[in-house]
Amino acid sequence: MAERKTILIFDSGLGGLTVYRELVAARPDANFLYVADDAAFPYGRLAEPALIARVAGLMDELIAAHRPDLVVIACNTASTIVLAELRRKFAVPFVGTVPAIKPACAGSVTKRVSVLGTEATVQREYTRALIRDYAQDCEVTLVGSTKLAGYAEAELDGAPVGDAEIGAEIAPCFRADGKRTDTIVLACTHYPLLLHRLRQVAPWPVNFIDPAPAIARRVVDLLGPVTLLGSTGTTTALFTSGQPRHAVLGRFGIHTDEPSLTR
Numbered sequence: 001m002a003e004r005k006t007i008l009i010f011d012s013g014l015g016g017l018t019v020y021r022e023l024v025a026a027r028p029d030a031n032f033l034y035v036a037d038d039a040a041f042p043y044g045r046l047a048e049p050a051l052i053a054r055v056a057g058l059m060d061e062l063i064a065a066h067r068p069d070l071v072v073i074a075c076n077t078a079s080t081i082v083l084a085e086l087r088r089k090f091a092v093p094f095v096g097t098v099p100a101i102k103p104a105c106a107g108s109v110t111k112r113v114s115v116l117g118t119e120a121t122v123q124r125e126y127t128r129a130l131i132r133d134y135a136q137d138c139e140v141t142l143v144g145s146t147k148l149a150g151y152a153e154a155e156l157d158g159a160p161v162g163d164a165e166i167g168a169e170i171a172p173c174f175r176a177d178g179k180r181t182d183t184i185v186l187a188c189t190h191y192p193l194l195l196h197r198l199r200q201v202a203p204w205p206v207n208f209i210d211p212a213p214a215i216a217r218r219v220v221d222l223l224g225p226v227t228l229l230g231s232t233g234t235t236t237a238l239f240t241s242g243q244p245r246h247a248v249l250g251r252f253g254i255h256t257d258e259p260s261l262t263r
């Protein structure tokens with residue numbers, strides 16, 4: 001009989017839910033464990049060695065306790081610095097979330113692309129190497145935001161910030177030097193939570209690239225397609241703060257009474 005797969009999804013907060021919703025649609029028969037390291041949110045503020053140590057330490061505990069078949073690091077800020085260490089340390093396959101620069105540049109007509117991420121993500125060598133390798137004839141503008149991930153969490157909690165605040169964060173993405181930016185890479189998994197707001201405040205229409213569908217395709221490539229037809233798995237959520245956001249989880253179809261992991 002086919003065995004039920006367990007997929008662990010990890011983020012600093014609620015942003016990984018944008019990846020979860022694609023994954024659960026692609027593999028509804030899998031069991032999911034959603035882990036939000038919200039005690040350390042936002043990751044954008046952590047120094048690289050501290051972030052590597054924190055994520056590797058948590059993974060040690062989580063992998064031993066839950067024996068996932070695959071782990072998705074649904075966080076650009078973590079993936080761009082900790083993936084190599086995680087792959088070195090653990091045998092389980094990891095799928096990371098890194099800025100979708102290659103498809104963005106391939107699809108841009110004006111050849112003006114912006115990458116909107118946390119300040120840490122846009123400064124990482126990993127991101128700069130993606131630009132060197134895949135930007136080709138595109139001019140890429142890196143825009144780091146210290147606030148948008150928090151705004152996305154506030155939006156989910158029912159306390160949205162105003163258009164002016166969001167507009168100020170994304171304004172540097174919109175360049176018009178004879179040609180206008182036509183593509184913005186959402187290089188933080190929190191930002192698709194604000195997609196409707198980003199579209200409203202954008203000074204002109206652009207293509208916002210959410211990497212979640214590509215991540216779901218990669219997971220299906222590695223784990224294979226649905227094996228338990230018609231059978232739905234379970235989803236459990238752990239919040240390192242010890243305070244799971246039940247109302248938000250419910251909106252993503254996650255109802256869990258599981259005690260939280262505290263750290």
Ligand code: DGL
Nearest residue numbers: 042043044076077188189
């Ligand atoms: N969701 C995380 C990402 O994709 C970032 C938010 C944070 O700074 O913790 O980068």
